[in-house]
Amino acid sequence: MRDALSRVITGAASLLATACTAGFAAADNLPARDASSQVERGRYLAVLADCTGCHTAPGGESFAGGRPIETPFGKVVAANITPDRDTGIGNWTDEQFDVAVRLGRAADGSWLYPAMPYPYYTRMSKGEVLAIRAYLSSVAAVHHKVTSNQLPFPFDIRAGMRLWDALYFNPGPFKTDPAKSAEWNRGAYLVNGPGHCAACHTPKTHLGGDRDHQTLQGYSVQGWFAPDITDSTTLGIGNWTATDVVAYLKSGHNRFAAASGPMGEEVTNSSSQMTDSDLAAIATFLKNVPGESVATRPLDSHAPVMMAGAAIYQDLCSACHNADGTGVAYLIPSLAGASSVASREPTSILRVVIHGAQSVATAHEPTGPAMPAFGWQLSDAQIAAVATYIRNSWGHAAPAIEASAVQKARKAAG
Ligand code: HEC
Ligand code: HEC
Ligand code: HEC
Incomplete structure (x- = not known):
């Protein structure tokens, strides 16, 4: 069983892995003035983070989910994140949304697989994530039931991700490096945070965590x-x-x-x-x-x-x-x-x-x-x-x- 769980961990993690360890500060420098600028700010942050890439199936409706993310042990399907109350996230509180995006926990408290890039999104600030929420609340609600977890037993046991998080997940917003320029800091935030470039470009350990010294x-x-x-x-x-x-x-x-x-x-x-x-x-x-x-x-x-x-x-x-x-x-x-x-x-x-x-x-x-x-x-x-x-x-x-x-x-x- 321990073996099986460690394979779950390896597989999910080899797809998308953990955050970079340098601790940095929230670059939350665009305060929203009103609801529409909040939505626009959230739209741009969703572009930086490419939320649509996984959450919109090819030919499917925006953010209605259904795109399977292949892992070596099976599929994890991106969820419906439209404001639909039955099949989307319309009933979620802002707090639940923030916890999902920055801490990798679903509304019911269960662990999300790191096929969802929360180990990088954790570098965003709460204000930024709530702006993304405001934007997602403005898109069309689509009734589309998605079963994310299509992994066979025992890989379907979400609690296995608790161990992965303990090993590789380094939560917390981006911290500015005062020795570097504002432009460098913005770039570091984009690459290590919403842009999740390391998810694909950084070599992984045998358990699928980022090899930080080979970033x-x-x-x-x-x-x-x-x-x-x-x-x-x-x-x-x-x-x-x-x-x-x-x-x-x-x-x-x-x-x-x-x-x-x-x-x-x-x-x-x-x-x-x-x-x-x-x-x-x-x-x-x-x-x-x-x-x-x-x-x-x-x-x-x-x-x-x-x-x-x-x-x-x-x-x-x-x-x-x-x-x-x-x-x-x-x-x-x-x-x-x-x-x-x-x-x-x-x-x-x-x-x-x-x-x-x-x-x-x-x-x-x-x-x-x-x-x-x-x-x-x-x-x-x-x-x-x-x-x-x-x-x-x-x-x-x-x-x-x-x-x-x-x-x-x-x-x-x-
Ligand atoms: C690389 C693919 C990928 C990207 C990019 C991505 N997601 Fe996800 N997301 C997933 C997958 C896969 C799941 C399902 C994970 C699971 O069930 O464990 C998921 C789950 C979620 C959930 C939980 C939904 C639920 O019903 O439990 C939320 C909320 C979410 N994503 C929001 C976002 C937002 C917001 C963005 C952009 C900031 C984003 N995702 C970008 C793949 C992705
Ligand atoms: C989903 C995985 C994925 C993500 C996320 C990703 N990349 Fe890439 N990137 C690739 C792949 C695969 C290639 C090779 C493409 C090819 O051969 O045509 C590539 C190529 C590149 C190249 C060209 C390198 C060369 O020598 O030809 C650059 C530069 C680059 N990526 C930068 C980035 C940056 C910056 C980010 C984050 C904003 C990013 N990538 C996010 C997968 C990814
Ligand atoms: C008809 C013109 C054409 C011919 C003939 C051709 N290529 Fe290409 N090659 C391209 C184009 C255009 C691209 C960029 C396409 C892409 O990456 O999507 C490319 C991309 C590549 C790349 C990837 C480069 C990178 O940085 O992503 C390699 C490697 C390559 N070719 C090798 C070869 C080899 C080897 C041959 C002969 C067996 C060859 N090509 C014949 C047009 C050609």
């Missing part, structure tokens, strides 16, 4: 690799300027990268709708997160696997990405200098080469370019060779990829 150094989620976004020039986004960071978060593209998969959703629902000053604050903070650098040497370009990879690259990839890997700014991402290419885990690049990718389209850039799929055309060994080649060219260095890893990636992404 934002990359983690695999939903079959994608959320890359290192520290200021490391070898593994992270150290080669990006603050302007590059803002462009990526606002439009989904910049000269190095194009956002697809879970990050495409994040850009659509959240960062593309953030104010320019909030995006600049996030960039200032990320450019100040120290990362690790690695001093691995690239594979010898005359090694057989590199020569095979180079030939495939010339033939199938260079027309778009260029022989020198530079791509076309804002249309075709540069593979040279892109940390995602030489990242610790090749999950995303294998997925993109096998299945292709359609990067996100935003109001700022309506047509996202597409990467064609090569999985039907290239064997496992050929994909391994071309991936090894791009991971060891133009200044990148990373271990060779085996054909067996490609076979696994084909299966994982279905």
Whole structure:
């Protein structure tokens, strides 16, 4: 039983994990003047926190829930958070709502799974969470019954989360670091609080808690690799300027990268709708997160696997990405200098080469370019060779990829 509970914990936690430990102060600097400004403030906070991303099912009504969040042991379905009195949260008091969002406890006192990112939302102030409540009270009430807990026994035992909270949950609002600028503090609050960036980008312990000493150094989620976004020039986004960071978060593209998969959703629902000053604050903070650098040497370009990879690259990839890997700014991402290419885990690049990718389209850039799929055309060994080649060219260095890893990636992404 203890084993089973610890697996519940691992699974739920590996999806979304705990808060960052630095204690910081509530940045509650936008006092609401009247009811309508309170609703507007709550709407913007809900954008920062991407509440809609999980609580609106694809094609479903806003905030009516029903989107299953996959965990290794089963599904946890996001709840209906519209003001419907029977199936939503219309009957909840403000206090109950605040406790759910910042402390991870449902109205009946039971533990929520950290598939709901309360370990990050706890960095918001009570005033901010009540503004979100005011906004949610203004949306259409939808009668839609959702059964959140669809986990099989014994994973369905919510009390297991009590132990997880004890291990990994560090409640309390953001505290300002007086040694840093106001802009840095705003960025730190957005990234560690409502933006819950660490939920996907921070490596997890074997029990699924954030590895705080490796904050934002990359983690695999939903079959994608959320890359290192520290200021490391070898593994992270150290080669990006603050302007590059803002462009990526606002439009989904910049000269190095194009956002697809879970990050495409994040850009659509959240960062593309953030104010320019909030995006600049996030960039200032990320450019100040120290990362690790690695001093691995690239594979010898005359090694057989590199020569095979180079030939495939010339033939199938260079027309778009260029022989020198530079791509076309804002249309075709540069593979040279892109940390995602030489990242610790090749999950995303294998997925993109096998299945292709359609990067996100935003109001700022309506047509996202597409990467064609090569999985039907290239064997496992050929994909391994071309991936090894791009991971060891133009200044990148990373271990060779085996054909067996490609076979696994084909299966994982279905
Ligand atoms: C990453 C996905 C995700 C995001 C983002 C998210 N939620 Fe949730 N939320 C969930 C899941 C999954 C549950 C169900 C958890 C459970 O039953 O243990 C949930 C449960 C809740 C509940 C409890 C409802 C009930 O009936 O018990 C509330 C309230 C809630 N979320 C509000 C919010 C608000 C407000 C936001 C934005 C600030 C938000 N959520 C963002 C996934 C998410
Ligand atoms: C639901 C998971 C998830 C969340 C939440 C998330 N990201 Fe990401 N992020 C990803 C994934 C996956 C990728 C890789 C996308 C790709 O390969 O197209 C990514 C890519 C990125 C990149 C590009 C890195 C590179 O080298 O190409 C940046 C920058 C980034 N995210 C910043 C953020 C910030 C800032 C936040 C919080 C406001 C955030 N992300 C929240 C999953 C997430
Ligand atoms: C028709 C033009 C085209 C061709 C040919 C092409 N790509 Fe791409 N590639 C793109 C576009 C556009 C994207 C961005 C799409 C996205 O990430 O959603 C991309 C993205 C990528 C990425 C992810 C980069 C990142 O930062 O997220 C990798 C890796 C990649 N391509 C490798 C290759 C390889 C290897 C080949 C040859 C086997 C190849 N591409 C052929 C257009 C192309």
